[in-house]
Amino acid sequence: MALRPYAAAKRTLSFADKLLEVNWGLVLLICMIGLAGIAMLYSVANAHFQPWALRQIGHFTLGLIVMLAASVIDIRVWMSLAYPAYGFALLLLVAVDVVGHVGLGAQRWISLGPLDLQPSELMKIGLVLALSRFLHGKSIEEVSKPVPLAIGLAMIGIPAIFVVLQPNLGTTLIILADGCSLLFLAGLSWWWIAPTLGAVAAAVPLAWRFVLHDYQKARVETFIHPEADALGKGWNITQAKIAIGSGGVAGKGFTQGTQSRLNFLPEKQTDFIWTSFCEEFGFVGALALLVLFAVVIFYGVQTAMSARSQFGRLLAMGIILNFFFYIMINGLMVMGLIPVVGIPMPLLSYGGSAMLTVMFGFGLLMSVHIHRQVEIPRHSGGII
Amino acid sequence: MPLFDKKDKSRYATFTRRSVGMGAGMTAVFAVLAGRLYQLQIRDGDQYMVEAEDNRVSERLIAPPRGRVMDRFGVELANSRRNYRVLLVSEQATEGVAQALDTIGKVIVLSDQQKKKVQHDIAMNKKFVPVPVAENLTWEEFSRVNLHLPYLPGVQCDVGETRDYPFGKELVHILGYVASVSPQEIDKDADPLMSLPGMRIGKRGIEKQFDKQIRGSAGASRVEVNAYGRIIRELGKDPGEPGEDIYLTIDREVQALADQRLGDESAAMVVMDVNNGDVIALSSTPGFDPNWFNVGLTNNQWHDLTTSDHKPLLNKVTSGIYPPGSTFKPAVALAAIEAGIATPDYRVTCNGRITVGNHTFNCWAWTTYHHGHGSLDVEGAIKNSCDVFFYETARRVGIDRIHDAARKLGMGAPTGIELPGEHSGLMPSSAWKQKTYKQAWQQGDTLSVAIGQGYVTATPLQLVQQTARLASGKAVSPRIVHSVGGKLMPRPDAPKLDISDEALARVRSGMNRVMNEGGGTAFNWRITEPGFEMAGKTGTAQVRAYSQEEHARGITKNSALDWKLRDHALFVGYAPVNDPKYAVVSIIEHGAVQAHPHVAFARDVMLLCQQRDPSRMPAAWPVTNSASAAPPRVQGAVQPLPPQPVKAGG
Incomplete structure (x- = not known):
């Protein structure tokens, strides 16, 4: 260790340089999607800013500030904070069992003044940060060795267990998907991947039998036979499909969505907000929104590939995959392609902690973009 | 140890390769989402639009x-x-x-x-x-x-x-x-x-x-x-x-009087127009307040209605079946005249009793006064309601000719009034008895029918119809609905009865004498106002069989019997005598007493009915079937009947 570890990689950027480097096109895209969400919250409240739209404006504004602040902080600082962030999120996740209060049959929140904090949301970012840092320090051979792999899997598995105990199946799935994707991207050998996939396939019937809660099983059964109980458990899926389908090509018009206005849609402000959007803006509007999402993801993947540090690459890709998994699960769910799992649509659904974590994630993504030229040695632990 | 080694570069290639692969996967998922949107919104959009409308709109x-x-x-x-x-x-x-x-x-x-x-x-x-x-x-x-x-x-x-x-x-x-x-x-x-x-x-x-x-x-x-x-x-x-x-076709004022006169008796009264069949009043007592049923009947009210022996729930006019008693005698007289038996010279001497086979039949005069009516023609027999005359005459005419004449007057068949639950009564014939009881018709059966007892039964509505037909000579039938929704109910002109005018005239003359000649059974309850005189026929219908022993010691007076065992008191009539307009029937269940005071009920009602007749008070009341009627000028909320079509050639 004769040389200072980062000297060769260091390119000093001034604050002004960083502001110029911010991907303003991406900021604009995010603002467009966020505004669409706020407009929909106004609409589903029968054209009222209360109770959701006004507060969501606050969430979004706060999110923008958090995002921009995160983006200008040096990526090596984030690297140093990766493990503490993970530890903090894990601590909160444990705490939720102690002080969390019961909502919708699942303990998920910690009340922090006006904001209901969901530690499981924080955990996704914490996991992506910590796993990226951990994998940054492992060569491609080391990733597939038993001990590092076991550590990586433990980092994924421990929070997953706490989240599934809440119980929150949707978020657990996303945490597992995020973590496994990062292991895969870090170069995990196919010799590990292929047998694991086989084992998972075999485990599904066992999980059905012993792990899933009754309400989760009911959702799956309802999904398979929605017409069997159209007024009971199949109600959500049936009404969501009617809402989307009845939008037709051009939609019913802003604030004219009868399915959401007349409360046929359940949880129209959160999980089913995109359904209302499809109802009011039709195929044209829904497709346009999908394109916006796709462009954001494209930017994210591009950022990941252009970063010169493995940490930056994994972080950017992890964050954009997390964003993608939200869209995929929510989109497939409300259109009746997978069972109902409680996952909101990012940037659209009402909710403070979801909004803040998504925006914070975009802040980290932009930080990777701004600091894409920064090279970080494999054995470096960050800047602090 | 170098800061960056080859291994770092090699894992970048893996990362890029796998990232591109995941990008392809993400693109595929987006394609699935877009495809599903197309499926739901464009391919099945119309169907979902219908379902959303069904959700939203409720009838x-x-x-x-x-x-x-x-x-x-x-x-x-x-x-x-x-x-x-x-x-x-x-x-x-x-x-x-x-x-x-x-x-x-x-x-x-x-x-x-x-x-x-x-x-x-x-x-x-x-x-x-x-x-x-x-x-x-x-x-x-x-x-x-x-x-x-x-x-x-x-x-x-x-x-x-x-x-x-x-x-x-x-x-x-x-x-x-x-x-x-x-x-x-x-x-x-x-x-x-x-x-x-x-x-x-x-x-x-x-x-x-x-x-x-x-x-x-x-x-x-x-x-x-x-x-x-x-x-x-x-x-x-x-x-x-x-x-x-x-x-x-009801006149509420006449209806009110009929109802009031019958009072609490178990009784029925009908007034009908003899020319067109309009029912002016149709009263069956006791009644009940229909408003109870709308609001909801209490158990006590229902219990009283169903258990009363006065049967307030029964419309006695259309559904009550009674032996017509002597009110059937005009029909027997008609049959006798039409059969050529009761010629103007035909007379029967009443000694108070008559023996047919080995049975002796008493005249009511014998039961009451222990003497007979003496020699009577048809009209006198109707006036005195002589049983012996009708026993003897009916014996000669035979049941089937009586049956044919009575059927012409509408007996034994429903009148077809626009009310539910009408009964048809019974007009027996020898063929009917053979068919029903597999027994031959007996002469004794005929004698019972001759005085309106035995097998023959009728509803009050049939009796008023019979009287109206006698009075008008037309086959009129009662009807109670004038128009529905401004459309006149079909009203075919009644055909002339297949009975000779002479026969009708002689029976009417007899019925006139019942009321308007001293000694007639209803003379005391005649209408004295000139121009309103009524003709009629009284009747007493036995509801129990008199035993041989009771005949021997004398028939127990009705007033000495339980109400349920007393005879029914009947009356049929029409007025005015010379140009009949209205026919009436009244039946007081178990109401027979000495003489026929109940005739007063029908008399009062018929008098009011005639006074309110539009032809007598043309300035006051509109005529139901004349387009030239003057508008009403009477107190209360009186409105004319809805416009009526002018009959072609009428």
């Missing part, structure tokens, strides 16, 4: 106003009255339903039973559905609730409609009543109105017979509802077709 039935029923002068006999109601919306009752009911109970009287029913109804309905707390309130009670409304959260005042019969029990056997729909009735009738909560349908009388027309057809209100069924707004309204108004 609420609206009960059309029920048609009114009027008498011939437009007096409303059945109409709708305002129903002042108090309703409670449980979700707005901030202090709880029980507390709200207690508070209402301080303003109007609420029984525990009512409170229990409200609690039950609230439990059965969604919390925003108004549930009736009290109905049919008086204006004063209703005002009191309105006054206290600011202190009664969740309470609503509402003015609905309910069926009303202003004359109560007076017309109940004509109008019938309305009551809630039974499950069986819902099954039988596909009209969506039948399942409407609070719907009432006709259960008897005109209300039942013309229910479809009076009911009208359902309207609908298209409303937007939310997922919980709460109405957000009304999108459109179809008021439906209101029920049609019905005009009856």
Whole structure:
């Protein structure tokens, strides 16, 4: 260790340089999607800013500030904070069992003044940060060795267990998907991947039998036979499909969505907000929104590939995959392609902690973009 | 140790390769999302649009106003009255339903039973559905609730409609009543109105017979509802077709008098126009108040109605079956004249009794006075109601010729009046007995029929029809509905009876002498006003068999018997004598006493009926079947009958 570890990689950027480097096109895209969400919250409240739209404006504004602040902080600082962030999120996740209060049959929140904090949301970012840092320090051979792999899997598995105990199946799935994707991207050998996939396939019937809660099983059964109980458990899926389908090509018009206005849609402000959007803006509007999402993801993947540090690459890709998994699960769910799992649509659904974590994630993504030229040695632990 | 080694570069290549692969995967997922959008919104969009409309729009039935029923002068006999109601919306009752009911109970009287029913109804309905707390309130009670409304959260005042019969029990056997729909009735009738909560349908009388027309057809209100069924707004309204108004041929004033005269007797009276069959009055007593059924009958009321031996639920005019007694004698006389037996010279001597085979039959004069009527012709026999004359004459004529003549007068067949549940009575013949009892007709059977006993039975309506046919010489039948919804009921001209004018004239002469010649059985109760004189025939119908032993010691007087065993008192008549216009029948069950004082009931009614005849008071009353009638100029809410089509060649 004769040389200072980062000297060769260091390119000093001034604050002004960083502001110029911010991907303003991406900021604009995010603002467009966020505004669409706020407009929909106004609409589903029968054209009222209360109770959701006004507060969501606050969430979004706060999110923008958090995002921009995160983006200008040096990526090596984030690297140093990766493990503490993970530890903090894990601590909160444990705490939720102690002080969390019961909502919708699942303990998920910690009340922090006006904001209901969901530690499981924080955990996704914490996991992506910590796993990226951990994998940054492992060569491609080391990733597939038993001990590092076991550590990586433990980092994924421990929070997953706490989240599934809440119980929150949707978020657990996303945490597992995020973590496994990062292991895969870090170069995990196919010799590990292929047998694991086989084992998972075999485990599904066992999980059905012993792990899933009754309400989760009911959702799956309802999904398979929605017409069997159209007024009971199949109600959500049936009404969501009617809402989307009845939008037709051009939609019913802003604030004219009868399915959401007349409360046929359940949880129209959160999980089913995109359904209302499809109802009011039709195929044209829904497709346009999908394109916006796709462009954001494209930017994210591009950022990941252009970063010169493995940490930056994994972080950017992890964050954009997390964003993608939200869209995929929510989109497939409300259109009746997978069972109902409680996952909101990012940037659209009402909710403070979801909004803040998504925006914070975009802040980290932009930080990777701004600091894409920064090279970080494999054995470096960050800047602090 | 170098800062960056080859291994770092090699893992970058892996990362890029795998990232591109995941990008491809993400693109595929987006393609699936877009494809699903296309499937739902474009391919199946129309179908989902229909489903969303079905969700959003709900049709609420609206009960059309029920048609009114009027008498011939437009007096409303059945109409709708305002129903002042108090309703409670449980979700707005901030202090709880029980507390709200207690508070209402301080303003109007609420029984525990009512409170229990409200609690039950609230439990059965969604919390925003108004549930009736009290109905049919008086204006004063209703005002009191309105006054206290600011202190009664969740309470609503509402003015609905309910069926009303202003004359109560007076017309109940004509109008019938309305009551809630039974499950069986819902099954039988596909009209969506039948399942409407609070719907009432006709259960008897005109209300039942013309229910479809009076009911009208359902309207609908298209409303937007939310997922919980709460109405957000009304999108459109179809008021439906209101029920049609019905005009009856009844004259309410005459009806009222008939009803009042019969009083509490178990009795029936009908007045009909002998020329066109219009029923002017149709009274069956005792009656009951049809309004009870609309509001809901108490168990005690129902028990009284069903167990009374005066049978208040039975329309005795159409469904009561009686032996006609001596009121049948004119029919026998007609048969005898038509058969060529009772020629003008034909006489029978009454010694008080007659022996046929080994049976001795008594004349009523023998039972009462122990002497006979002496020598009588047909007219004298009718005047005196001589049993022996008719025994002897009927024996010669034979049952089948009596049967044929009686059938021409309408006996033994329903009259076809527009009321439900009419009975046909029985007019026996030898063939009928052979067929029914597999026995030959006996001469004794004929003798019983000769005086309106034995197998022959009739409804009061058939007897008035028989009398009307005798009086007019036309085959008229009673009808009670003048028009429905402004359309005149079909009214074919009655054909002339297949009976000679001479026969009719001689029987009418006999009936004239019954009332208007000293010694006639009804002379004391004749109409003395000139021009209004009535002809008629009294009758007493035995309801028990007299034993041989009772004959020997003398027939027990009716007044000494239990009410149930006394004879029925009957009377048929028509007036005026010279140009008959109206026929009447009255039957007082178990009302026979010495002589025939009950004839006074029919006399009073017939007098009023004639006084109110449009031809006698042309300036006052419109004529039912004459287009030139002057408009009415009488007190009260009198309206002319609806416009009538002019008959071609009439």
